Amino acid sequence: MGTDLRLDSVSATMILVITGIGALIHVYAIGYMAGDPRYGRFFSYMNLFVFFMLMLVLGANYLVLYLGWEGVGLCSYLLIGFWSDVPANAEAAKKAFITTRIGDTLMLVGLALIVFRFGTLDFEAVFGAAGTVLTKDAATAIALLLFAGAIGKSAQVPLHVWLPDAMAGPTPVSALIHAATMVTAGVYLVVRSHVLFELSGVALTVVLVVGVVTAVFAATCAVAQQDIKRVLAYSTISQLGFMFMAAGMRAYGVAMFFLVAHAFYKALLFLGAGSVIHGMHDEQDLRRMGGLRRLLPITFATFLVGALAQAGIPPLAGFFAKDAVLEVAQHTGRAAVYALGSIAAFLSAFYLGRVLFLTFFGEPRSDRARDAHEAPPVLWVPLAVLAVGAATAGWLTLTPEGRLTGFLEGITGPTPAGQGVAVAALAAVATVISLVALASTWWIYGSGRVDWVGFRERLEPLPRAALNGWYVDRAYDTALVQPAKAGAWITAYVLDARIIDGAVNAIGGGVKLLADGGRHLQTGFVRSYALAVFLGAVTILVYVGVRS
């Protein structure tokens, strides 16, 4: 089978993220998973994941990409449900696989369309001929079908529902698969296929809209979560929205840059959260934390770097990444995108500030928080390395031509430029927004002057709705799952069992009646029934044969 691989600047960037951050997470997992009865199996799944992820980004055609694409989905399934003795974990694993499979299947249909139009799945052949082979509509169809795969894999609205539940997996899994690498595969797919998206035009708009909607929507959910990992999950969904926002504005280099920066600080945040969970003996509820900065100083320091990085405090990585996206939006005259992006950025700083203050500041709010212990070196060393990355990854674009985006330009094309407010002014505005958000979380959660539990209750039912992801899951259940179950039930037990098989049995019964009636003529043996049918068929066909 076609194992054609190819390395270019985009895949090179991806493999550095996968292997670099992947290695750190593996080191972390050595400590985190210690004592697990299926320790070996865990690492074999993790390595299998890395293999498929590398196939995904190194494939020179859509077939190898799809092999990796489904392979990482498999590993995701295996690892989310790793502790499968808890039914909810198995449920989450299944939900993740099936939800993403909806997107994958549409993507598969897209691949079928590509084969139909091009006779090949090879990247170079497809992108080279696309301009002459495809009409605008055909390009739109293919691009949107591919994007459906990206929506599933990267947990964008409306297929985002699996990612928060996927936090059932061990924390290193969340960091590697559900933050740094697999979920960014959708971004990679769009960047890789940007020729098709640009031919369509409409498809790019769809990417942009989905990105913006997801960025804002998921951020509103993150604000209300009580589970530290679910905050980060919704945060990941939101940040992936930013990447699609960039891609939707043809700023593919910026999308990739965001991807790299995000991989650093989000992996750091997840591993930091894992260290907190580990130190508190599997406690994940923010309401029972507090005051941990004294007991877990290293975790606190590194988590702080990650949080500030994502919140957009200069000169950390997230500041540059987010600003690059907002800058493109502003400079290409997309005021609405700029405004909504800024709102999402505000919320992002807000929910991270909330986690920061609820976890590490104030007084411990449970016995577990009082007895928490710092992580061993095998856990905190990777945190420290990632913190350095999260702090400095933004400098990858600091030179005038932009080092990373310049490196990628051969594949992605230049970042769209335009006229607009000066970059420094935009950066200042963004920084102020972040600082205001952090300050307000300090006021609410850190200053001790606000009763934040009561504050939340006064806002009900909004926090509850946001906590439940605005009830999208419930809506899907009502609108899709239950009707499908009912449909399947009717098909199996009414249509199949009663009507079709009923008719069969009725015919059988009729023949039996006839046979009973003519018992002296017929024996009642199987072969007699067969004979009757047989003679009937002979009669019909002889008649037809004679006529023709």
Next chain:
Amino acid sequence: MRQHLLTLTILFPLVGAVVLAATGRILSDRDARILALITTLATFAVSLLILRDFDTGFRGYQQVEAVSWVRSLGLQYLVGVDGISLWLVLLTTFLFPVSILASWKVESNVVRYMIAMLVLETAVVGSFLALDLLLFFLFFEAILVPMYLIIGGWGSANRVYAAIKFFLFTMAGSAFLLVAILFLYARSGQPGPPTFDLRLLTPVAAGLPVQTARWLFLAFFVAFAVKVPLFPLHTWLPDAHTEAPTAGSVLLAGVLLKVGTYGLLRFNLSMFPQASTYFAAFVSILAVIGIIYGALCALIQTDLKRLVAYSSVSHLGFVVLGIFAFTQQAVTGGVLQMVNHGLATGALFLLVGMVYERTHTRELADMGGLASVMPVLLGAFLFVVFASAGLPGLSSFVGEFLVIAGTFAVSHLFGALSAIAVVLAAIYLLWSYQRVAYGPLREEHRHLPDLSGREVAVLAPVLALLLVFGVYPKLLTRSIDPATCAAIERVRSSQTCADIGSAAVPAVAEGRQP
């Protein structure tokens, strides 16, 4: 010997059956099992020689053997193999020793059971290799008797109902088939000596009036559609599968259903090409309905075996859809799917049987948590679940994708609709796996043993092939392609294979530019 490999493959099991019958009284049950196992292994070895001698560059029938029997009546023994039947024969000879080994725990009437199995093998292999229509019909009918006996004799509670239903459905279909064959035979006799030779009957069929050819197509079609089974002729299948003993289910799903799809491809397409195009839309609609209908039914089953049975209805719909798309990709994909479904669903039934032997239940509600006590068995189960769900790198994916892509070239609608089943398959397979493997474990299941050495020997070869064919499908496609190409060219007489997208097949299978 080299010239008679096909005949040897057909005869070996029959000889084994005769020996068993003759010496049955003095054999212990264990001897009977071992004798049957050796016979089927030897048959498999002989069939591998067919593969060795097979010329992948040749499109038509090869290794043909013809022996005239009654010359004046045109009766003869005529067998031959092409790229389509080659893999179905190998699938059959491969699954039989696996099934015998899986039947080690059959305790009642062992000798008779093994005789039935061996006769069944001869009948199935003969069906795939016969190039003479009468000979084909004899083998085709001969399948019924041992299968009927296996279901009715060694099945579970409701076996008699299931066996009779199976028998009547198939018998009703084959009545039409026999009449159509006799009709063609009669036509071939004017002028010249009459014949049942498929190669000679093809031009005869081509000379028939359009209406007649359509009726004959339908007669063949009904016989094979029952066997496939195609919606709405499928209701015998869930009953037969559920009641049959494990090996019966394995062989039913693994090879018997393929006789139906093989018949459509071999006889309907080649003898009635115009009628095939005329009915293509009709057949494709039935296939698409079957694909979704089977998956929906599988979704809601509470009996694990019935669930797998309905999934077969869905998967076989894929095969038929591919065959009647008449594009190289789709037809090759269809043939691949026959082989892959045989392996994957065969393996599923093996595993369900192993679970049943331990828990004595097929009800999903009575299982749960088994992964914690039988990690190896459930690990193998998960592997097969993903193979069956069409995960790339495992066997079913390539066939499924080729069918979808090849159908897409003809009808976007059918292509897209059939893709729904890809999602549904993941849902019913993972859902049922979750209910078997995860969740709370029942107290009485706490001490169930994991796979025995024998069971590992049963499963390992099947699982290995699922992986090999998934990673390297070219192993199959390079011999399947020429044969499907020949079949399609007959239907699309104005075009050569290259015009209808054949060039893309190796490219897709290998993932490179043509």
